[in-house]
Amino acid sequence: MAEPLLLVSDLTKNFGRFCALDGVGLDLGAGEVVGLVGPNGSGKTTLINVVSGLYPPTRGTVTLAGRPVHGGAPHTVVRSGMNRTFQIAKPLGGLTVEENLRLAGASAGHRPLPEGDLLQLVGLSGLQGRVAGSLNASQQKRLDLARALATGPRVLLVDELGAGLSPAELDQAAGILRQLAEAGMALLVVEHLMGFLAKVTRAVVVLNAGRQIFRGDLDQAVQDPEVVRVFLGG
């Protein structure tokens, strides 16, 4: 496989005495989609927070297209081509939809998608003038995704995009993610909804208590004794 776009090695994160991540390794090539699953508190969101630069790692490295980005402020990570969405969408409430995207686009490292296409892609066309704070929950989630895409990332960390969406919206979201992957974007998709995940990728990584316990195909995962024990308890 070509040199990986995103390489995470021995990533560890402690909050005081609590060890949230313990030596996690991960790699993503262009166009590759990997699901990240695990019970609550297994460190999924912490992994995204550390890889995206929100928190500095206690140990380990994150390299993007060969260049280390760990420890840098989020905007440096964004400008070198990686962005993320939020479990609870946090659009820039005081600004209009159009301003949200114009701002994100302006500070993009790489060639961002034109605004019109972006809005059309996430299903928000026609709402440019609306103040972000006045959108409903699902519209805010879409705007959050659009904001991440507006910075023209080559790697996108998706944090529970499916949560709270209707079945129709789930299909739509899965379609969007597939479209992005086909365009060459690498995706790490954190999810609880296995059905939704299966529509996007077969490859999964399973985390438990901050450690990676499985990587491979979804079908094998469901038979792996360790994964079964962690999810179903035994």
Add this chain to the structure above:
Amino acid sequence: MNRYLVATAGLSLLGLSVTACGASPSSSSTAPRAITVGTLYSGSGAFATSSQPQLAGLKFWISQENSKGGVYVGAYHKRIHVKLVTYNDQSSATTAATLYTQLITQNKVNVLVSDFGSVLTAPAVTIAQEHHQLLFDPTGTGTVFFTPGNKYIVLTALPTSGIWPAPLVQFLLAQHISKVAILYDSNDFDASQAATVDSGLKAGGVTPVYYQAVPSATASYGTLIQSIKATNPGAVLEFGYPPNDIAFLQALRSSGVHFPMVFTAFPGQLHQLLESNVGQAGLSYTYSYGFPPQLAYNTVNEGLGTSAFVQAFAPTDPASVNFLDIAGYQTGLVIQAALRHASSLSQLALRNAVASVSGSLNTIDGSFKIDSQGGQVGELLPVSQLFPSGSTTKIQMVYPPASATHSAVYPAP
């Protein structure tokens, strides 16, 4: 955007027109209908207690003159009614600056009088100079106000801080007190007083054992008194404003520390205020400056003598008369003399008239004498001591011998 422009322009004009005041008639060659005297006072804030009596004294002079048909103006050989214009600066120098300009540019007053003390007089000094308006300065004694280049200022009721403490220095030297402690507030008035005493003592061969500035807002003196006690001084001089003197004397009494001599500036000037706050025990045998009315001048050639003034000013409660009432009245007398001798109502004519009476004007505040820079060199204040009498204290002049009414008691019992 345009709907805002209309709103702003409209409102700003409204805002401005509200503040525009009618300008009084400008002086012309024929006699003006009234002589306008403009001054500021502090309705609230730190200087209110001293500023309001000063205004009362000025108002008393105006009512006296108006009862005789107005003040006599030599240039027009007739008496003209006096109109008083006042604004409240709430003890703030910034507000005072705006209001002094208001008096000069809006009310076009013939005679400008500054508010109490150096802090509130400071803004008036340059504003008056820039508008070529003579400033009658009753009690702003800061040495920095009197410069060779500025003809537009006259100190009327107190000697400049540069020479004012001279009698106190001579008293300390006469008593052969070798160890003097000086504690002063870091403001214009107190700093120049302390500096003058310090250099005077050093000239007399005495170096202060304690010479310390403290912020004007100091309210707890307990620990400072302990530091002073450590130098066991023969005399302690505390230069402050009324709140500081009160806090110092209270702390001294409640800490049980005893010094052979304690001097503070304001008991002589605001006897009743200090008495009500510190009480007889705290004030007895302490020293201060001797101010009128306790310092009596009854042979005068302008205005009322001390006893006549006290009777006329506060017939029902003569004891309530304090120095600042007299400072305001004294300023009126200087204006009165200036208007009588001035060749016209122009500010420079007034200034020359004041210079012409300097040295020959004996009033309730002593003999009025100014130097070329407008600083007051007359009206020197003797040293006074407060003696217990009945349940309160009585101020007696103790030095120099010429004006002494009682011999000094040193060391204090």
Add this chain to the structure above:
Amino acid sequence: MPAAGFVVANAFYPNQQELVMMMVYLALAQGINVIYGFTGYLPFGYVGFFGAGAYGLALSVLYLHVPAGVGLLFAVLAAVAVAALLFPLLRLEGVYFAIASLAAAEALYEVISNPSLAAVTKGPYGINLVSAYNANASFVAAVALVAVSMGIVVYLRTSRLGLALRAIRSDAVSAEFAGINVVQRRTVAWLLSAAMAGAAGGTFAWYTSTFYPGAVFDSSISIFAIVFALFGGVGTTWGPALGAVVLFGVYNAVGISQPQYFQLIYGVLIVLLVLFLPGGLGSLVQRLAPRWRRLRRTPGRGPEALPGVGGPDG
């Protein structure tokens, strides 16, 4: 435009001192607008920069013998230097920032007015710049100050920096993920706001030319600037300017005619402002504007004013 308004006003209202003070407060209110309206930081010690600016001009004129006009540059430099010194304050949030900035301004006052520094700053004994006093030139400086401060706010409202600041104010974390260097942008707003207060301080020092440290570090100057900005409505271009002109006009009118009631009226005005008009005049105009625009049936742009005032988070 307001700068021209003041020149006209000077023609028929001779109390220049009051007009200069109104212009100084307009600049200060816009300075608050930049720091609070755009980034959500409310500096209760804003007067610290004002005082630093006043002393920047005063000391440069006294010791470096520069003409007062050049002194204004030193005023801005002094204020920006103090702002740089106080960078760590930006790490604090809400109440801590407000109170810490108040303490910083008071500390700066205690240092500058300390008698032991009298040789350098003239300590508590005040500054006398009579030699540089030039009422008309400093009046022109005040008018320029108004023009520049209005210009800065207009620039912020239309530029990407302004957009970034408003983004930071909405949510600093997601602003960071929109690629904005939050710390750097916030610092630019902090320095810009300090420079405006410094210039205002310098202009005031030049115009009054004699002042005690207490006059230029008076904490009520910060409060006045904040209340003028809030009254007009922060986050807008005209709000703070409107607030300064109207409220300062009322302040002087009341202050001159019935001074003893002044503090009472002023206090009640602030209480009513916070309880009934938190968004300031701007929000009032904004609420009326849609009805007015419907009457004129012209396509209106999005509401200019931010919906009320937002706090910093992130």
Add this chain to the structure above:
Amino acid sequence: MLLEYAIVAGLLFGVFYAYLALGLNLIFGVLRIVNLAHGDLVMLGSYLAFELYYAWHWSPLLAIVVAVVPCILVGGALYLGVAPRLARAQDPEMMSLVLFFGISQVIEAIAAFGFTSNERSVSANALGSHPVGILGQAYPVTWVVVAAASVPVLLILFAYLGRTRLGRATRAVMASPDEAAAVGINVRMVSALTFGVGVALAVGAGSLAVFMLGGVTPTEGVSITILSFAVIVVGGLGNPLGTVVGGLVLGLAFQLTLTFLPNWASLVPYVLLLAVVLTRPTGVLSRARRLA
């Protein structure tokens, strides 16, 4: 000699500072309201003690007790009038700063009318006649009595917070108003009561402040508020116990600088406040709230 004096004086003043600032901390800790009128309430307390002493010769210590009930009623009513509107503002904390600045101006104006600006003070022999000897040195009787009077008030408040039902409810609201409401605590009434207690503490401290701050004038409110802020920020915003530590730290620092660096004494509260707030953003003892 001077050192011991400064240390003992520092502790005496420290206990008083703790009492002085406690009301401010309680109101902020529980209600997240910044009471900029705190200093003016203390000033009113001083005038109350002055009037009661000179009119009916009541000891200022009695004035503390007398003031409690009326203050709780007035304070509670003020809170119920103000809080709902304040909560609606987009930035309640900032708005409370400006609102209470307005209230402080109103109180100051009314005090200036009622009591004129003349300096008022209560003579020391309202508390005792001669200095008290501690460790061989004589201290003003006022310092010792004021410190002695402050201790029981602090203990009563901590007992109230610790052991009474209302006290525990107050602490629950302080921890999190939503959860407190969830367990059935009437948050509105507890908040109103807490605000009243805060006002009572401030007014009560006023009757002692008249001795420690050298008399009372209508304009002293601002400096008292800033001093109180220094105490509670040093001790930890929202942590009543921390206020005692903050008070002692301020008291000692102030007296020591007054003794050895008098010129710079008034710089102490500000330097301490800045030092603490920049190193431990939530104060020396405060619960280390995880910042997001």
